[in-house]
Amino acid sequence: MEVTLLLESTDNAFRVMERAREHAVGLLDTAVQFTAEQTRFRQEKRGQLLFTGTQKRKTQFQNIVGTTIILLAFWMLLSGKFDAFHLTLGVICCALTAYLFHDLLFANVRVGDMRVIAARFIAYIPWLIEQIILANIHVASLVLRRKMPIDPQIVKFKTKLETDISCVTLANSITLTPGTITMDIKDGVFYVHALSQKVANELNAGDMEDRVAHIFMEADHLYVEDVLDAARIYQTLRT
Amino acid sequence: MIQESDDVIVKAVARLLVPFIVVYALYVVMHGHYSPGGGFQGGVILAASFVLLGVSHGLEKTRRRMSEKAARVVSSIGVLLYGGIGALCLILGGNYLDYAKLGKILRVTPAEARSLGILGVEIGVALAVMAVMCTVFFAIFTAEESPEDYRSVE
Amino acid sequence: MIVKDVLVILFMLGGFFLFFTATLGLLRLPDFFTRLHATGKGDTLAALWFLVALAVYHGFSLTSAKIVFIAVFLFLAQPTATHAISRAAFRCGVRPWTLERAVLLDEDTVEQGGEK
């Protein structure tokens, strides 16, 4: 008797849990659909604005103001004089420069995640410096030996990075780290001159590329970010 | 005629550096009487920034900011600024480039007038130098050329 | 005070040693690309050590901020210059020096770089 009761109650519990899971999945689906629709709607609206030309002027103005602020900070660092005359000079110079070069500094920026990128980039620097120190020890030991044990070769690999800033980060990191120089980039293919076989093998493992992709949230990391976003929206919808 | 470079790295680095180089050049011009530098050096750095932009992003994008015609006008304005300030001092009864006499029309003390006059002259020199260097750069890099020409020159 | 001086001396000696090895590499290594290996890496880190030493020596001021800015500029500019000039050599068809037994380049790369 008790056994059948127990079985029944467990069955019921399982059924309830199953239904709850279905509900949750449905809710998540609707949330994802909802966000997708909203994004589409926003894009349509942006397209309309772009068509009328309003959007372009607005972003240009934003670019000019942002560039002016950054350049003004740089000017203060250089100048070191904070009286009214020099500050006025600085504002005039920076505004003029920003007007001339407003499309350069913010050419390829993806909006929204700048702070995360900055934090990850700062966390990347110590690792890079450690690698550079290793590189220099490597080169010094090579040069100081009487018979230099080098075996130069060219390595070719395809990258998954998209924006130019991430490509620059990867290429300059490669140039600065042990025994490798970026020789050419053509359609996303890196040609790297490596000083020895061991270094070339390490490069093919792609550790550094993954790190750079992680900094700039590219490739497969994008997917993870999207899922996390959906979960957050689900949370807000429930409460 | 330089096309836009297909090198991602040089393009991106130039894009990040050029505004800062221009601000640095303006700093060198404006602070010429406290620190080393002045009109000529600042003008050269300004021109160097334009050269970097032209080499990395192609001549078209550079022309949008500083065309040959604009360079001609700007160089004339620079020389006019330099000569005008000097001549103004002559008119006001001093020697050529005797800045202290400028105090009469600017209504400031002679010391301040001297400082402002030097600033004006340096801006004029910087504009002239920058414009002339840009003209030279355009003249060299827009010349019709073919590989045979290089060989014959060498 | 003593600690500061010792730090400055250590950093400067390290930087000088790296400059020395970079120069030696520039003189000794067999071809252009391998020489770039020596100068491209060694000079950057050595300059960084010198700049850190000078910043420590000068203390915390606006000048130190400028020194830090020079360091940032060098880390951006030095690899880019190295890349630009090695790319020019690659495009012009300079053949990298290799050991006798090694295969020079695969066919694709040679076509891409252009034969001279």
Add this chain to the structure above:
Amino acid sequence: MTQFFVIIGVGMCVLVLLCLYRATFGPTILNRAAGISAIGTKTLIILLLMGVIYDRIDMFIDISMVYALLNFIGTVVLAKYLERSGEV
């Protein structure tokens, strides 16, 4: 401390002379360019050391920044020129 800076500065000058060998007798233009670029970095540091020795570092730091800038731009323009002309 000043003595130490002077000694390091003299050592750097010797290194510049060594680099000058590559800049003078380098087999091709590219080797010369590499040598000159290396000299530029060392000169930057020598300028800063001179600034410390003469106690005018705020003045010398501007000069060295200009030197670094022009070194970089010169190398990039030279590379572009060589790439266009197609000869080394």
